[in-house]
Amino acid sequence: PQAGGFAANRYGMNLGSASVMYASLPYDPFTPFLKGDKDIPIVPLEALPQRLGEGEQRVSFMDTYQTYGLMMHISGALGVNCTYCHNSRSFLTEETTPKHSLALIGIRMARDINTSQLEPMAGLYPEEVLAAHGGEVAKVNCLSCHQGVFKPLYGQSMLKDYKGLN
Template sequence: MFPKWFTEWNSKNPTNIYGPAIVVGAAGSAVFAAALLVSFGQPFATDSMQTGPRGTGMHVAKYVTDINTPDPTIEDYYTDEPYIPEEGEELAGDIYENVQVLGDLTDANFNRLMNAMTQWVAPDEGCAYCHSGADEGIYADDDLYTKVVARNMIQMTQSINENWVGHVQANQEVGVNCYTCHRGEAVPSEVWFRIDPVNENAQGWSANQNRATTLSQFTSLPSDALYQYLIEYETIGVHDLESRVAGSIAEGEVASIQQTERTYSFMNYFSNSLGVNCVFCHNSRAFYDPGQVTPQWATASLGISMAQEINADWILPIKDVLPDHRLGPLYADAPKAACKTCHKGYQKPMGGLNVIADWPELATTGTPVYE
């Protein structure tokens, strides 16, 4: 029954019970593991999405379990079909006081959207989160900063859906609404504040790196990339591959090694925000060649410009409206947005769910179209 070598070994070691136990245990474990794999499949199986020509290593690999597990916040998304307005219906701006945006909506659609915003942003607090007199049926006052901010965010959402179609609707009708960022929280996750310098014992470039922070994605790369690129509009670039090139680093004509590191910090943030790797946008053998990028590169580039505009035109201006506890710890700056604020680690926010299909009021700065 047993192999010859085992019989001989056993006859020479009649009192050694550990050896056979180990052999039997290992064999039994192997059989058990094989049975699990056959029954339930490979738990670490991967699948990949090809992003470039074959043979270039341009693919984004992910665990199959992750691919089959959608964003859990999608389950909590609230939506409601719009009411088709009838001719002659009274508008919200004529019914209620101090309606500065959305006043051209009918009463039914106005209240439908107000209810949705409550579910998207403050489901626990309810209407009183923005309206101090909600319990008494008074909604006109602007005494809460949250109402002022919400009004601004409505206009921002309309602007994004109308002016940044190339990013938020690059491949299909998707768009954004309040839930895209908030996910049922009053303050969206993954907002950021300026934190540099992160090393008070150093000066210059050394003061901005070699500290594991959330903005450096817990690497030694610079922690000021989001601020420099999204707020200060610094040019994104890496050093030239040639050993000697014409141009001055001091004059900004060519990128320095330090600027390259800052760019890598930003790109690393990009990758983690979308749950992808470098070749999602770039050809890994020619990062420097804009002629060999993928279509996603153009969408991402628009996203950078969009984030710059969102912060400059809509978020930074409301700093003086926000209370101290909503401001940053070092510079008392407003909480700012970037890629991860919407994407939350997924290639498409909420798996590419169309979040403006039922909300034409947020799809345009003009008169909504109901179909």
């Protein structure tokens, strides 16, 4: 049974899900970040911001939860921890590792595959396949290729098998 009133809405959180390494974070970090093109926000700087300055955008706690959900997914999919991409001394600084830039490219690549390759093919899938995924085609995410290792196929080059990519 589900609680009523204020407690009735889980806000997409607090259910154990492999997508976020069983944390109590939003269990669908893929739709906003890997299907849509939502910016990946950072942690809010103050608990209750009073006023926004010119050009500032408010980052809510829910935005932060979604970001952490995506980060937990990436961490599990690559078999690494936060310091693989981030400077743990200060997550809010611009001081990141070179892997951070590669991760951003990977996120953009997954977005592009989902929006330009998979979604246009929705009409080609049988209804039972779409129904299994909530009426949508399956989407790629980090785990699709990485499968728990920091380099897909442990860095094995596939160029020799696909001559057209050389």
